[in-house]
Amino acid sequence: MDVLRRNTDYALRMMVHLAARSGGEPVSTRHLAKAEGISYPLACKLMQMLNKAKLVKSFMGPAGGFGLAREPEQINLLDMIAAIQGPLALNRCLVDISACQRAKGCPVSKKLQNLQQHINEYLADVTLAELVSGDD
Numbered sequence: 220m221d222v223l224r225r226n227t228d229y230a231l232r233m234m235v236h237l238a239a240r241s242g243g244e245p246v247s248t249r250h251l252a253k254a255e256g257i258s259y260p261l262a263c264k265l266m267q268m269l270n271k272a273k274l275v276k277s278f279m280g281p282a283g284g285f286g287l288a289r290e291p292e293q294i295n296l297l298d299m300i301a302a303i304q305g306p307l308a309l310n311r312c313l314v315d316i317s318a319c320q321r322a323k324g325c326p327v328s329k330k331l332q333n334l335q336q337h338i339n340e341y342l343a344d345v346t347l348a349e350l351v352s353g354d355d
Contacts, residue, residue: 227303229257230265231350234299237275238291238351245277245284265303272302291348297339299347307342309335 252262
Protein backbone atom coordinates (compact mmCIF):
# COMPACT_ATOMS: atom_id res chain seq x y z
CA MET A 220 0.00 0.00 0.00
CA ASP A 221 1.31 3.42 -0.93
CA VAL A 222 0.95 6.11 1.71
CA LEU A 223 1.29 8.80 -0.94
CA ARG A 224 -0.85 8.18 -3.97
CA ARG A 225 0.58 8.53 -7.46
CA ASN A 226 -1.47 11.68 -8.11
CA THR A 227 -0.03 13.23 -4.96
CA ASP A 228 3.49 12.47 -6.17
CA TYR A 229 2.69 14.10 -9.51
CA ALA A 230 1.29 17.18 -7.78
CA LEU A 231 4.34 17.47 -5.53
CA ARG A 232 6.64 17.35 -8.56
CA MET A 233 4.63 20.05 -10.33
CA MET A 234 4.76 22.22 -7.21
CA VAL A 235 8.55 21.80 -7.03
CA HIS A 236 8.74 22.74 -10.71
CA LEU A 237 6.71 25.91 -10.06
CA ALA A 238 8.78 26.79 -7.01
CA ALA A 239 12.02 26.39 -8.95
CA ARG A 240 10.68 29.04 -11.33
CA SER A 241 9.21 31.15 -8.52
CA GLY A 242 9.03 34.83 -9.37
CA GLY A 243 9.08 34.10 -13.07
CA GLU A 244 6.38 33.93 -15.66
CA PRO A 245 3.35 31.67 -15.14
CA VAL A 246 3.89 28.10 -16.25
CA SER A 247 1.32 26.43 -18.47
CA THR A 248 -0.23 23.15 -17.46
CA ARG A 249 0.87 21.70 -20.78
CA HIS A 250 4.49 22.60 -19.96
CA LEU A 251 4.19 21.12 -16.44
CA ALA A 252 2.67 17.92 -17.80
CA LYS A 253 5.41 17.46 -20.38
CA ALA A 254 8.26 18.38 -18.01
CA GLU A 255 7.05 16.01 -15.30
CA GLY A 256 5.85 13.14 -17.52
CA ILE A 257 2.19 13.48 -16.57
CA SER A 258 -0.77 13.25 -18.92
CA TYR A 259 -2.18 16.66 -19.76
CA PRO A 260 -5.75 15.90 -18.54
CA LEU A 261 -4.43 14.62 -15.21
CA ALA A 262 -2.13 17.63 -14.83
CA CYS A 263 -5.14 19.90 -15.43
CA LYS A 264 -7.14 18.11 -12.75
CA LEU A 265 -4.30 18.26 -10.22
CA MET A 266 -3.66 21.96 -10.88
CA GLN A 267 -7.35 22.66 -10.32
CA MET A 268 -7.15 20.87 -6.97
CA LEU A 269 -4.05 22.83 -5.97
CA ASN A 270 -5.75 26.05 -7.07
CA LYS A 271 -8.84 25.22 -5.01
CA ALA A 272 -6.57 24.66 -1.99
CA LYS A 273 -5.05 28.11 -2.65
CA LEU A 274 -1.56 26.69 -3.10
CA VAL A 275 -1.31 27.94 -6.67
CA LYS A 276 -2.99 30.75 -8.55
CA SER A 277 -3.98 30.81 -12.17
CA PHE A 278 -3.21 33.52 -14.69
CA MET A 279 -5.45 33.92 -17.71
CA GLY A 280 -4.50 34.90 -21.22
CA PRO A 281 -2.15 33.75 -23.96
CA ALA A 282 0.85 33.84 -21.61
CA GLY A 283 -1.21 32.43 -18.74
CA GLY A 284 -0.63 29.43 -16.59
CA PHE A 285 0.01 28.82 -12.92
CA GLY A 286 2.26 30.24 -10.26
CA LEU A 287 2.59 29.70 -6.53
CA ALA A 288 -0.01 31.44 -4.40
CA ARG A 289 2.50 31.92 -1.57
CA GLU A 290 6.25 31.90 -1.14
CA PRO A 291 7.79 28.40 -1.20
CA GLU A 292 8.78 28.83 2.47
CA GLN A 293 5.09 29.19 3.35
CA ILE A 294 3.89 25.99 1.65
CA ASN A 295 4.50 22.68 3.39
CA LEU A 296 4.23 19.03 2.45
CA LEU A 297 1.23 18.44 4.70
CA ASP A 298 -0.81 21.12 2.89
CA MET A 299 0.17 19.83 -0.55
CA ILE A 300 -0.67 16.22 0.33
CA ALA A 301 -4.02 17.19 1.87
CA ALA A 302 -4.93 19.22 -1.23
CA ILE A 303 -4.72 16.12 -3.42
CA GLN A 304 -5.61 13.12 -1.30
CA GLY A 305 -7.12 14.56 1.86
CA PRO A 306 -5.67 14.01 5.31
CA LEU A 307 -2.90 11.46 5.51
CA ALA A 308 -3.87 8.79 8.04
CA LEU A 309 -2.17 5.60 9.13
CA ASN A 310 -5.49 4.04 10.03
CA ARG A 311 -9.16 4.87 9.48
CA CYS A 312 -9.73 5.27 13.20
CA LEU A 313 -7.26 8.17 13.19
CA VAL A 314 -9.41 10.09 10.72
CA ASP A 315 -12.55 9.76 12.84
CA ILE A 316 -11.89 8.29 16.26
CA SER A 317 -15.61 8.30 17.05
CA ALA A 318 -16.21 5.84 14.20
CA CYS A 319 -14.11 3.20 15.93
CA GLN A 320 -15.99 1.12 18.47
CA ARG A 321 -12.74 -0.07 20.04
CA ALA A 322 -10.99 3.30 20.34
CA LYS A 323 -11.52 3.55 24.06
CA GLY A 324 -8.94 1.28 25.61
CA CYS A 325 -7.47 0.11 22.31
CA PRO A 326 -3.80 -0.77 22.86
CA VAL A 327 -2.90 0.01 19.25
CA SER A 328 -4.77 3.29 18.83
CA LYS A 329 -2.67 5.30 21.29
CA LYS A 330 0.62 4.33 19.63
CA LEU A 331 -0.75 5.02 16.16
CA GLN A 332 -2.03 8.41 17.33
CA ASN A 333 1.48 9.28 18.54
CA LEU A 334 3.04 8.13 15.27
CA GLN A 335 0.41 10.05 13.28
CA GLN A 336 1.22 13.20 15.25
CA HIS A 337 4.95 12.82 14.51
CA ILE A 338 4.26 12.28 10.81
CA ASN A 339 1.98 15.33 10.62
CA GLU A 340 4.51 17.50 12.46
CA TYR A 341 7.32 16.36 10.17
CA LEU A 342 5.30 16.97 7.00
CA ALA A 343 4.22 20.39 8.27
CA ASP A 344 7.88 21.22 8.89
CA VAL A 345 9.10 20.38 5.38
CA THR A 346 8.59 23.34 3.08
CA LEU A 347 8.46 23.56 -0.67
CA ALA A 348 11.59 25.74 -0.48
CA GLU A 349 13.45 22.83 1.16
CA LEU A 350 12.33 20.46 -1.58
CA VAL A 351 13.61 22.84 -4.25
CA SER A 352 16.95 23.42 -2.53
CA GLY A 353 17.46 19.73 -1.74
CA ASP A 354 18.14 20.48 1.94
CA ASP A 355 17.97 17.47 4.23
